[in-house]
Amino acid sequence: MEELAAVFVARYNYWGVIILMGIGLYAMIAKTNMVKKIIGMNIFQTAIILFYISTAAKYGASIPIIAHGHGAQGHGIRAADYMNPLPHVLMLTAIVVSVATLGVALALAVRVYWNYDSLEEDEILNQIKAGQLNRK
Amino acid sequence: MKSIALTSVALLCAVLIYSTMGFPAWGDSDSPASTHVSDYYIENAVNDTAVPNLVTAVLADYRGYDTLFETTVVLIAGLACFFLLRRFKPRQPQHRLYRHIDTGITLIIEQGGKEPTDSEEFVRIDSRWVPYDLVIQQASCLVIPFLQLFALYVIAHGHHSPGGGFQGGVIFGATIILMAIANDLRSAARRVSERLGALMASAGVLIYAGIGALCILLGGSFLDYSALSKLFAFTPVMARSHGILGVEIGVAVAVSAVMIWIYYNLASAGRHEEGL
Amino acid sequence: MTSQIPALIIVVPLLVSLVVSLAAWIRQSLCYAAALCAMLVAWISAILVMGRVINQGVITYRMAGWAPPWGISWHIDHFNAIILILIATVALINLIATRSTxxxxxxxxxxxxxxLYLLFVTGLMGIVITGDIFNLYVLLEIASLSGYALLGMGSGRAAVSSLSYLFIGTIxxxxxxxxxxxxxxxTGSLNMADIAAILPTIEQTGVIQVSFILCLIGLFMKMAFFPLHTWLPNAYTHAPNSSASLIAPLTTKVMIYVxxxxxxxxxxxxxxxxxxxxxxxxxxxxxxxILAGSMLAWKQERLKRMLAYIIVAxxxxxxGGFWLGNTAGMTGAVLHILNDxxxxxxxxxxAGAVISRVQTDAFGALQGVFTKMPFSMIAFVAGALSIIGVPPTCGFFSKWYLISGGMExxxxxxxxxxxxxxxxxxxxxxxxxxIGYFEPFDSHHHKNGQTVREAPLDMLVPLLVTAGLLIVMGFYANTLVTWIVKPAISAATMGGL
Structure with a gap:
């Protein structure tokens, strides 16, 4: 029992991230509304961001800003005192990418709405099958 | 369909959760991720770049090439929204609504009628107009200057505290969006027009890439800010520090402008006439 | 200064794309000329880099001057140098050919x-040139996002198909x-060479295997490998012609390179x-x-859609050629990236030339196009022969390597x-x-029958150049293999295989 608890404590954040990823993926596969799919995509990307951020943590370490580190005087810094800055940097990039993807996805969704007056996938498919296209 | 999706996603999650058993424990300071590359950044970033905020140092210098393209991704989102949505032909409205400021009377100008555009007494309102909420308008008027000041602080203080170009730029963009929400799209567009936003978006990324290209002209590699020391009277380390500030400003200009630009295009479905 | 030539491949298209997006608000007419100059510079520097790689071996370019595991570095060997030339060539030819379109x-x-065109090309070149696995992701998104925008601008179903491409591409x-x-x-590292040095030294756990599978599935989605191909045919069919002929040749091939x-x-x-x-x-x-792609292509009634399914095949x-795991198969795969x-x-x-004149690409409307547009159709036949694999076109040689790899x-x-x-x-x-050659031109099928004539020169010349290149590449297939493809593969497979 104690071993199980140790495994849980050492991994639970990764498990949470993976479950979050599953939720996002499920929304993208099972939902028919385009906006819900876009939200699912965002959850999926957020899960990966949290996954990377988890890897930056270190027990007993502080935020990655050197205290009293003004003007190129960084002597006597111990790496164990500060968190790993690299995953934060990477995920700053990934956040921006996911925001940009969201913007493009919403713009495309607006265009879809112009063409079909609907964001429901099955209705759009029916309209495509019927060969109609009302262009505004 | 839904049950198939649920089963396959659950299976995938199970496999992935099982695979985490091979991970080092969370927070283990001896794991490869916390020792191999990151130690170098923590121990040397201040000596190399004179920037105490390690995230800023790694973001804008060691991995500045990533960040350049990160800013470019934002610009692409702005360009894409414009490219996909913008409709230049103004819709032929059946009528336009004008409100007399003093009395609150609404005029309906039919198509072809004379519009009181020059008048100080009339103001154009959206077709789905709700009465102005005085509290929201005045509160946003009060808050916006301080928010903008805070945005500038966040941009300028990225070297020493959490912050930098992206965060400050987003706050700055949000103030204009707040103005557009509290009033209407036109009053925001009077402050920051579409053309200005688009030009600033490209110019911001151009500042970043231009600083990088300047480093090539001065004999360094692309984005090697220490080459800037030949141009200014800096030591190479301080040149890196100031180079980081320069690119952060470029990032802030680009991000704030793109946020506004995307909002204009999405909120008005490309017409730029009436917003949300 | 010559050590900075590799940087030009990325920096010039990037800078010019920013200038172009500024000029779009000042003078639209400058944009095409600026884009053309940028592509020319990128093309020339790609060729110069290839020359340096052949003479001096692998080039490592340190971004911002930082040494590899800490900074981002480029790693240019024979393999990515030739892909860079390929991307620059395709983008340059397509830029000239689709100006009027x-x-x-x-x-x-x-x-x-x-x-967006230049940013797409910058993204693809950046993917190819980089030696950092995270940087690769960022540039992948640069290329993808500009690609979604370019594909989604078409009329009709373009936006829906581009949105579903966006969903699958983002996953x-x-x-x-x-x-x-x-x-x-x-491993704690993001640099490709550094990871490659660390991986054999650490204990092989499930973590590495799962990472391998995840990367592979992600790339299979991006390259439209059957059965993850569903986004491709719709996205390419309904896209505007000028962007389809840029994105269709490059995206899947670059993903295979990755x-x-x-x-x-x-x-x-x-x-x-x-x-x-x-x-x-x-x-x-x-x-x-391969079988499914060919069969699905057979069922199509429109030219562009048929071509899209051929891409899937x-x-x-x-x-398949790459995963055969022998030198002949890999040579075939690499050579086929270039040829395809x-x-x-x-x-x-x-197809774009035909559509610009006939207004549609439905097979029924193509009657008599050979007599009306002889030069365009000659180029089409050259491309077709190459896809089929008839010597002396280049398609024959890569297929030959693939088949001999399969036999081996x-x-x-x-x-x-x-x-x-x-x-x-x-x-x-x-x-x-x-349909195009033997069935006579039938003006009943064409509302504007009189206007169907040969494509304009600015479209025709690049098209014929491309068709000529197919044959030239066929003649020089052996040279390509000995000078470029063999060194590219042997560098990686020195130890194994």
């Missing part, structure tokens, strides 16, 4: 079109990023082939991809699939040629 399709926003890229995260946890790069240079052959033991499974999937060729990009460009440009590996199903697919291609293209 783009002016018609995006009448009030050509400036932004050229900005693919995110899975790749997730796999890279597993690698980062296991797969080869990741497998050979990061995970390395011993792990990927011997330890994972999934090569036979993937070759079987490739067999299915061609992806199967390259993935040029063939696809040729066919899509020809004893994978006869793959060989059979290649031959069947070639036969189906014969039928596919013969059907088009039969």
């Amino acid at each position: 783009a002016a018609r399709e995006f009448e009030d926003r050509p400036g932004v079109f050229y900005a 693919g890229a995110s899975l790749y990023l997730f796999g890279a995260g597993y690698l980062y946890i296991a 797969m080869i790069r990741i497998v050979l240079f990061v995970y390395q052959p011993e792990f990927a082939f011997a330890e994972m033991d999934i090569d036979r499974v993937i070759v079987w999937l490739a067999v299915i991809a 061609e992806v199967g060729y390259m993935v 990009a040029m063939m696809t460009l040729c066919l899509f440009l020809a 590996a004893g994978h006869y199903a793959f060989v059979a699939a290649l031959i069947i697919s070639s036969l189906v291609n014969v039928l596919l293209f013969f059907r088009v040629i039969e």
Whole structure:
């Protein structure tokens, strides 16, 4: 029992991230509304961001800003005192990418709405099958 | 369909959760991720770049090439929204609504009628107009200057505290969006027009890439800010520090402008006439 | 200063794309000229870099002057140098050929079109040139996002197809990023060469295997490997012609390049082939991809849609050839990346020329196009022969390597699939040629029958140049293999295989 608890404590954040990823993926596969799919995509990307951020943590370490580190005087810094800055940097990039993807996805969704007056996938498919296209 | 999706996603999650058993424990300071590359950044970033905020140092210098393209991704989102949505032909409205400021009377100008555009007494309102909420308008008027000041602080203080170009730029963009929400799209567009936003978006990324290209002209590699020391009277380390500030400003200009630009295009479905 | 030439390949298109997006608000007419100059500079510097790689070996370019595991560095060897030339060539030819098409399709926003065009090309070149697995993801998204915008601008179903491409593409890229995260946890590094040095020294756990599978699935989604291909046919069919003929030849090929790069240079052959033991499974999937792609192409009634399904089959060729795991198969796969990009460009440009005159690409409307547009159709036939694999066109040589690789590996199903697919291609293209050549021009089918004439010169010349290149590349196939493809592969497979 104690071993199980140790495994849980050492991994639970990764498990949470993976479950979050599953939720996002499920929304993208099972939902028919385009906006819900876009939200699912965002959850999926957020899960990966949290996954990377988890890897930056270190027990007993502080935020990655050197205290009293003004003007190129960084002597006597111990790496164990500060968190790993690299995953934060990477995920700053990934956040921006996911925001940009969201913007493009919403713009495309607006265009879809112009063409079909609907964001429901099955209705759009029916309209495509019927060969109609009302262009505004 | 839904049950198939649920089963396959659950299976995938199970496999992935099982695979985490091979991970080092969370927070283990001896794991490869916390020792191999990151130690170098923590121990040397201040000596190399004179920037105490390690995230800023790694973001804008060691991995500045990533960040350049990160800013470019934002610009692409702005360009894409414009490219996909913008409709230049103004819709032929059946009528336009004008409100007399003093009395609150609404005029309906039919198509072809004379519009009181020059008048100080009339103001154009959206077709789905709700009465102005005085509290929201005045509160946003009060808050916006301080928010903008805070945005500038966040941009300028990225070297020493959490912050930098992206965060400050987003706050700055949000103030204009707040103005557009509290009033209407036109009053925001009077402050920051579409053309200005688009030009600033490209110019911001151009500042970043231009600083990088300047480093090539001065004999360094692309984005090697220490080459800037030949141009200014800096030591190479301080040149890196100031180079980081320069690119952060470029990032802030680009991000704030793109946020506004995307909002204009999405909120008005490309017409730029009436917003949300 | 000559050490800075590699930087020009990325920096010049990037800077000019920014200038173009500024100029779009000042003078639209400057945009095309600026884009053309940028592509020319990028093309010339790619060729100069190739020369340096052949003379001096691998070039490592340190971004911002930082040494590799800490900073981002570029790693340019024979393999990515030739892909850089390929991307620059395709983008340059397509830029010239689609000038009038783009002016018609995006009448009030050509400036932004050229900005996105250059950013797409920058993204692809950045993917190819980089030596950092996370940087690869960022540039992948640059190329993808500008690609979604370019594809989504078409009329009708374009936005829906582009949105579903965006969903699948984002999942693919995110899975790749997730796999890279597993690698980062296991090794603590993001630099490809550094990871390749660390991986053999650490204990091989499930983490690395899962990261390998995640990266691979993500890339399969991006390259439209059957059965993850569903986004491709719709996205390319409904896209504007000027962007379809840029994106269709390049995206899938660059993704195949990334797969080869990741497998050979990061995970390395011993792990990927011997330890994972999934090569036979993937070759079987490739067999299915080839057969399914060819069969689905047979059912189509429109030219561009048929070409899109042929791409699905061609992806199967390259993935299968690579995973055969022997030198001949890999040579065939690498050579086929080059050939297939040029063939696809040729066919899509020809289809674009036909559409610009006939207004549609439905087979029924193509009667008599050979008499009306002889030169365009000659180029089309050259592309078709190359896809089928008729000597002396270049398609023959890569297919030859692929088949001999299949024989060597004893994978006869793959060989059979290649031959069947070639036969189906014969039928596919013969059907088009039969309608276009033997059936007389019927003005009943054409509302504007009188206006169907040869494509304009600015479209025709690049098209004929592409068709000529197909034959030139066929003649120089051996030179290409000895000078470029062999060194590219042997660098990676020195230890294994």
